[in-house]
Amino acid sequence: MALKTADKDKLKALHLDVDKLIAAITATEEVDFAVPEVTAFTAEQLETRDNTKVAEGKRIGEPEGEKKGKELAAKALKKKFGIEDESKDLDKVVDLVNAKVATGDQGLKEQVAALLKDKETLQGTIAEKDKVIAGAKFDNDLLSFFPANRGNGLADDERLAIIKSKFQFETVDGKVVAKRDGQTITDPKTHAPLPVKDVIGNYFTERKWVGEGPTGGRGGDDTPPPGGGGTGIKTRSAAEAQWKKENPTGNPVSPEFQTYLDNVAKDVTDFDYYN
Numbered sequence: 001m002a003l004k005t006a007d008k009d010k011l012k013a014l015h016l017d018v019d020k021l022i023a024a025i026t027a028t029e030e031v032d033f034a035v036p037e038v039t040a041f042t043a044e045q046l047e048t049r050d051n052t053k054v055a056e057g058k059r060i061g062e063p064e065g066e067k068k069g070k071e072l073a074a075k076a077l078k079k080k081f082g083i084e085d086e087s088k089d090l091d092k093v094v095d096l097v098n099a100k101v102a103t104g105d106q107g108l109k110e111q112v113a114a115l116l117k118d119k120e121t122l123q124g125t126i127a128e129k130d131k132v133i134a135g136a137k138f139d140n141d142l143l144s145f146f147p148a149n150r151g152n153g154l155a156d157d158e159r160l161a162i163i164k165s166k167f168q169f170e171t172v173d174g175k176v177v178a179k180r181d182g183q184t185i186t187d188p189k190t191h192a193p194l195p196v197k198d199v200i201g202n203y204f205t206e207r208k209w210v211g212e213g214p215t216g217g218r219g220g221d222d223t224p225p226p227g228g229g230g231t232g233i234k235t236r237s238a239a240e241a242q243w244k245k246e247n248p249t250g251n252p253v254s255p256e257f258q259t260y261l262d263n264v265a266k267d268v269t270d271f272d273y274y275n
Helices: 005-013 018-026 043-081 090-102 106-117 119-144 156-166 196-206 236-246 255-265
Strands: 167-172 175-180
Touching (some): 156 167
Antiparallel strands (some): 167 175
């Protein structure tokens, strides 16, 4: 009996040359077969690893942004007032400034008053840095949810941009939930919010990004028609090809391309967004 195609695909995912493996098994004499070094993980082990990465990112990323911002503010104050002290603690540096001002003249006191007035600005800078760090950490969390057997038709940052354009992520009761078109995505059985990891996995399946080939699963019938514009285009890949032709420096992972794609597809009832 022949090996099922689905089982062949699973073996290929382990970087095994299936045809050579079958030939070696069916050979009448002993033959050499190169078995690749593969580190195998169970689903439970993968989930444990991902949870560890997420927890470590939270533990390291969030406090680090606040710490760096306060150190920059402390350094700026020491330079401004000529304070020779190795401390990076913002509160301690402020105390040193106040102590120096107490023995200074009126002009120096006014200068300090102006700087203290800018305290909110400094705190705002720290908050902005924290926001940037939190955003980067969240992107890393989403990337950690990408299936291990995803194809190479698109780069991970391209997939990430598409996912963030299709879904909205909000924190509800301390947990991140995914929304699509403003509606929370729920488990069809329990009606509870579906875990973000499952939302990502389902979208990969929906887009046929799992096990895809190097061309991202596009078919051969996606050549744009002559004459430019979107007339006659029925697939996403054809629209992207036409977009690149009309916008050589344009980025297909951008709001401009999404607008172009929507305009192309709006009057095409059988438009294929996934090929």
